[in-house]
Amino acid sequence: xxxxxxxxxxxxxxxxxxxxxxxxxxxxxxxxxxxxxxxxxxxxxxxxxxxxxxxxxxxxxxxxxxxxxxxxxxxxxxxxxxxxxxxxxxxxxxxxxxxxxxxxxxxxxxxxxxxxxxxxxxxxxxxxxxxxxxxxxxxxxxxxxxxxxxxxxxxxxxxxxxxxxxxxxxxxxxxxxxxxxxxxxxxxxxxxxxxxxxxxxxxxxxxxxxxxxxxxxxxxxxxxxxxxxxxxxxxxxxxxxxxxxxxxxxxxxxxxxxxxxxxxxxxxxxxxxxx
Numbered sequence: 001x002x003x004x005x006x007x008x009x010x011x012x013x014x015x016x017x018x019x020x021x022x023x024x025x026x027x028x029x030x031x032x033x034x035x036x037x038x039x040x041x042x043x044x045x046x047x048x049x050x051x052x053x054x055x056x057x058x059x060x061x062x063x064x065x066x067x068x069x070x071x072x073x074x075x076x077x078x079x080x081x082x083x084x085x086x087x088x089x090x091x092x093x094x095x096x097x098x099x100x101x102x103x104x105x106x107x108x109x110x111x112x113x114x115x116x117x118x119x120x121x122x123x124x125x126x127x128x129x130x131x132x133x134x135x136x137x138x139x140x141x142x143x144x145x146x147x148x149x150x151x152x153x154x155x156x157x158x159x160x161x162x163x164x165x166x167x168x169x170x171x172x173x174x175x176x177x178x179x180x181x182x183x184x185x186x187x188x189x190x191x192x193x194x195x196x197x198x199x200x201x202x203x204x205x206x207x208x209x210x211x212x213x214x215x216x217x218x219x220x221x222x223x224x225x226x227x228x229x230x231x232x233x234x235x236x237x238x239x240x241x242x243x244x245x246x247x248x249x250x251x252x253x254x255x256x257x258x259x260x261x262x263x264x265x266x267x268x269x270x271x272x273x274x275x
Contacts, residue, residue, distance in 0.1 A: 004094030004124060010131040011099055014053045015138065019099045025054060026142045029062030033252065041069040042275055045245050046182035046236045048208065048229075049139075050269035051078065051132040056256045057187065057269040061139055063252035064271040070144035071179040073106050075113075075169065077232035078132035078185040080155035085126025087155035088119050088165065096134070096151070100141045106148040109172070109180070113150065117168035119161065126153040132185040132229065140183075154231040159217045162231050166213065166238025174243060184236040186229020188268030194257045200225045201253070201268040208272055209248045213237035240274045248274045 011017040016025055035041070049064045050057035080087070092110035095102040114120050127133065133151045140147045156162070173180045188204065189197040204225050207215040213234045220230045227233070237245075250272055257266040 006094065006096045006124065006127060008098060008134060009129050010134055014131055014135050017099055022099045022138055023142065025058065026138050029054070029058040030066040030142065032059055033063035033066045035067050042067055042273055043179065044068040044181060044273050044275050045240045045243050046184065046274040048184045048186055048233055048270060048272040049136055050187050050271070051135045051185045052187055052256070052267060052269065056259050060252045060254055060269040060271045061136070064273060065139040065143055067251060068273055070140055070147060071181050072144065072146055072148060073109060073178065074140060074147060074149040074181045074183055075152065076133045076136055076149050076183045076185060077152045077154055077235055078130060079229045079231060080126055080130060080153045081132065081228065082129050083155065084129065085153065086121040086123040088121060089123035089126030089153040090114060090120045091124055091127055091151050092122055096137060098137050098141065100138050103137050103141060104148045106150050110150045112172045113168060116172050117165060119164070120152065126155065127151055136183055136185055154235065157231055159214065162217070162234040163213070163238050166235040167242060169235065169239035170242035173239065182236045182239060184229055184232040186227060186233050188227050188270050190226040190228065190267050191265050194255050194263035194266045197255055197266050197268045201270060205250060205270055208233065208237065209250060211237055211241050211245055211248055211274070213241070237274070245274050248272055
């Protein structure tokens with residue numbers, strides 16, 4: 001039986017489809033925020049990175065991935081923008097193709113997660129057209145060419161379910177012999193003015209920096225902050241706390257207006273490292 005190969009959905013739109021152009025662009029975004037030679041890469045438990053077109057948010061994603069060690073195994077949690085498929089959709093076999101090559105799915109890790117949390121359903125349809133995991137992969141590949149990962153698309157905002165997912169992640173990751181990085185793919189507030197977006201995003205970021213998963217859920221829902229990946233972020237923070245996280249750092253914040261010059265309707269981007 002042929003292995004499942006998930007082909008790119010947004011290459012040539014969100015990021016270059018040409019391998020050399022993509023490699024050069026990723027390297028540029030990573031080098032803009034490289035830590036000093038005396039600062040070794042951070043051993044992060046998790047991170048939050050944006051997933052917009054690289055011209056808008058690539059510099060924020062680069063700031064995240066340049067400063068952390070990328071282990072061989074990762075879990076990438078993303079929102080489900082398309083609404084297709086199961087609300088907790090995992091892929092357990094095969095690989096994702098990018099212009100830089102194939103990124104293989106960590107079948108053993110995916111299987112362990114499904115066994116620990118049966119609410120996760122095998123569902124490639126939720127991932128087929130979803131961009132929010134895809135745009136993170138070239139950064140991971142560039143930093144760690146042999147990286148393997150587990151993709152999870154989160155299409156629910158229910159706090160209880162998100163916490164259960166986080167607890168399952170923590171239990172499975174704690175049982176592994178090697179380190180695993182959790183990547184929560186998320187942009188911040190959408191399509192309001194730059195001034196409003198910065199105020200709303202700061203409210204969410206304050207909760208993230210105190211590792212307050214429930215507080216993040218509360219402020220996003222009550223203040224109507226259109227942070228598309230708050231579900232993945234809540235699950236990641238829940239897991240990180242259980243795994244012993246003690247701090248989170250905002251490595252970069254920007255809005256699309258910083259690039260486009262349009263301050264009337266922007267999207268916010270935050271890069272956060274949890275350790």
